[in-house]
Amino acid sequence: MFNKILIANRGEIACRVAATCKRLGIASVAVYSDADANAKHVAACDEAVHIGGSTAAESYLRYERIIAAALATGAQAVHPGYGFLSENEAFAQACEAAGIVFIGPPVEAIAAMGSKAAAKALMHAAAVPLVPGYHGDDQDAQLLQREADAMGYPVLLKASAGGGGKGMRGVERSEDFAAALASCKREAASSFGNDRVLIEKYLTRPRHVEVQVFADQHGGAVYLFDRDCSVQRRHQKVLEEAPAPGLSAELRREMGEAAVAAARAVNYVGAGTVEFIMTGASDFYFMEMNTRLQVEHPVTEMVTGLDLVEWQLRVASGEPLPLTQAQLKLDGHAIEARIYAEHPARGFLPSTGTLKHLRMPEGVEFTISPAGAPGSRAAVRIDSGVREGDTITPFYDPMIAKLIVHGATRAEALARMSRALRACEVVGPHTNVEFLQRIVASEPFSGGDLDTGLIERHHEALFAPVKKPFREALALACAALLTREGGTAHGASPWDALSHWRLNGGYTQTFAWRDIESETAFAATFARDSRDSHDSGGQTLEYAGQRDSFTWWSGTGAHEFGATLGDSHVTGRVFVDGDVFHVFCLGEAQAFEWQNLLAHAADAEHGEGRLTAPMPGKVIAVLVEPGTVVEKGTPLIVMEAMKMEHTIGAPAAGTVSEVLYAVGDQVADGAQLLVLEVGLSGAA
Structure with a gap:
């Protein structure tokens, strides 16, 4: 076994690998970019090495710097995690040349599975079921048209070297094929430097079912059962579960054996995932093989009780597989939800910002188990690479956490996931938590009616307005405000409080609020003597806050x-x-914003105007400078966000006193861009 390894990744997978290293007594080395100097994965490791600027191209993709860090720290091996360099043939070769163990498959296996067309040819030779299609070298446009016409429409064009949905086109009719082919080849060449495509029969309502495989250096190979990853948006997974619902024991065995055959065909070593497209009740076809650990590996760990990272380390150090196929057993059901900083209603566009408040359901951070036998597992598990106070930046994947639950049955796991999602609290960037709640509660998902088009097909229901407990939430907001404004320390002098105390008689106060989500303004009236309040709808709201239990401004x-x-x-x-x-x-x-009239009056008196970014983006033009006198509507700053330009105009006449960002700067959603002295002019 290794004494020290370097983790060539970041975020939750780096923390996950570091946790297993710590349990096994293996020293770990982190690498980090400028943006990740104070990241959670840096603190999770025993050592850390800075490798470059904030973008991945300046840091996590610079494998020569990673290898230099491994050599400098005495690391014997490199764990690539997933993403970045995990399936990079050149990186694996460079590790081997430097005398460092690459914790992954041999270079030849990465190369064999790196091309979709070449991989399918290998799978055909190994008798692994394939989707009917054309995977040949001849890329003549007329030949491709004939092949598509012969197999019948609809067909799917896919970039041979592609991934992530790029270079992929569905074609419904023969007359549309030529234009789709040209578009697909252009995108493939731009994204991957290779315009070669393959054609497959387009399968309607397919399921995405994958099998976890493991192989060692001694000829051993096993499958650790299957996962369903059908629920996707933009060809990226949202919810995963193990085992895949509805598979018979015979079908599960057939798919597992086909996956092992795929691994043996390329002399595979380590952890890998063979992905299948499944149609009907029993038909399945090879799609691709990911030569790394998958994001959704925790659900497999939860139903087997095994630490797959430990298996990776043991296999890479030359040990045989800890268990045989006959010793591997399924136990219960597990579901994983990926909690992202994103706007589901805006096409799942990423959201950035500081995690001002982050509270996840109570659970463990990873599964702990011995190598040779299933271990105990928690009902709820959290895998996260961020902490409260961290910032979700535009440089990397906006994942906040993976929430994983385990139950004796799928129904129990679903109920547990629903409760766990309802316990998530995130303040800062927008998240998909509410959207995940809707999917989990939806009839198709809860009923196991799964396919890759679930979100699109049920879009209207999943994005329909939901009636929220408005009055209940407003009552709690009022309780919090009254506690903060009404004096908090037990026994405090009434002269120190802001609760409008009177020696004789009562006092009634009206609070103005704004519902941030709906941009709706309303008022709530509080009658001090009776300790109750009445909102604008006449509903009585009795105050019952923890007035004497804590001090607001120090907590x-x-x-x-x-x-x-x-x-x-x-x-x-x-x-x-x-x-x-x-x-x-x-x-x-x-979320409710208290319309603090005294504070607003003070702002007006001082003539201050705040202009903020409507969304995360980049400043591409600054049209004013300090001292510029502007009228209402005068363009001030131009931002580029979501591939569109957005001009920020002056909300009122005044004088620009300070510009806070320059051209080229990245800004977070809601960031103040400049300060405007409202109503002032430079001609005083």
Whole structure:
């Protein structure tokens, strides 16, 4: 076994590998970019080496720097994680040349599976089922047209060297083929430097089922059962589960043996995933093989009780596989949800920003088990590469965490996932948590009616407006505000409080609020003597906050509150960010902004105007400078975001006092771009 390894990756997979190293007593070395100097994976390792700038091209893809770091720190092996260099043939060769063990398959296996067309030819020779199609070398356009016409439409054009959905086109009719082929080849050449394509019969409502395989250096090879990864957006997975629902024991064995045959065909060593397209109840076809550990490997760990990273380390160090096929058993059902910083309603565009508040359900960070036998596992597991206070940047994948649950049955795992998602609290960037809740609760997913078009086919239902517990959340926001403004320390002087205390008589105060999601303004009135309030709809809201249990301005995080509405009582948690109150109750997240009239009046008196970025992007033009006098609507800054230009105009007449960003700067969603002295002019 190794004494020290370098982890050539970042985020949750780097933390995951480091955890297994720590358990096994293996020293770990992290690498990091400028943007990741204070990242969680850096703290998780015993040593860390800086390898370059913030972009992946300046750091995590510079394999010569990674190898230099491994040599400098005395690391005997490199674990590539997934993504970045994990399937890079040149990197594996460079490790071998430097005398460093690459914790992955042989270079020849990476090369064999790197080309979709070549891989399919190998699979055909190994009798692995293939989707009907053309995978030949002859790329004559007329020949390709004839092949497509012969197999019948619809067909799917795919870049031979492609991935991630690029260089892929569905063609419904023969007359559309030529234009689709030209477009596919252009995109393939641009993305991969290779315009070769293959043609496959387009399968309607296919499932994406993959098999985890492992092979050692002594000829041993096994399959660790299957996973269903059908729920996808933009050809990227959203939810995964193991085992795949609805497979008979015989079909599970057939797919597993086909996957092992695929691995043996390329003399595979280590962890790999053979991906199949499945149609109907029993037909399956080879799609591709990923020569690395997969993002969704935790669900396999949860149903086998095994640490797959430990298996990787043992196999790479020359040990035989810890278990035989006959010794491997399935136990229960596991589901994984990928929690991303993204806007589902905006086409799943990534969202950036600081994680001001992050609270995940209680669980363990990874599965711990001995190498030779299944170990115990938690009902809920969290794999994450970020912490509260970290920033989701535009440089890398915007994953916040992987939430994994285990149950004795699929129904139990579904219920556990639903509860766990309702317990997630994130303040900062937008997330897909609410969207994940909808999918898990949807009839197709809960019923196991899975295919890769599930999200698109049920788009209307999954994105329909949802009635949230508005009054309950507002009551909790009021409780939090009254606690903050009304004096918090037990026994404090009434003269130190801002609760409008009166020696004789009562006092009624009206709070103005804005629902951030709907941009709706409303008011809530609080009657001090009776300790209750009435919102604009006449509903009574009784205050029941923890007034004496903590000090607001010295505390951090979210706090628990309760409120009574008529005959019902509601509890929840509130995180306060300035005048924005983020409320988590009844499984929903809502945000209200207190319209602090005194503060707004002070801003108006000082003539300050704040202009913020409407979304994350890059500044491409600054049209003013400090001292510039502008009128309402005057263009100030031009941003590029989501491949479009957005001009920020002055909200009122005034004078620019400070410009906070320059051309070329990346800015986060909601970042203040400049300061405008409203109503002031330079002609004083």
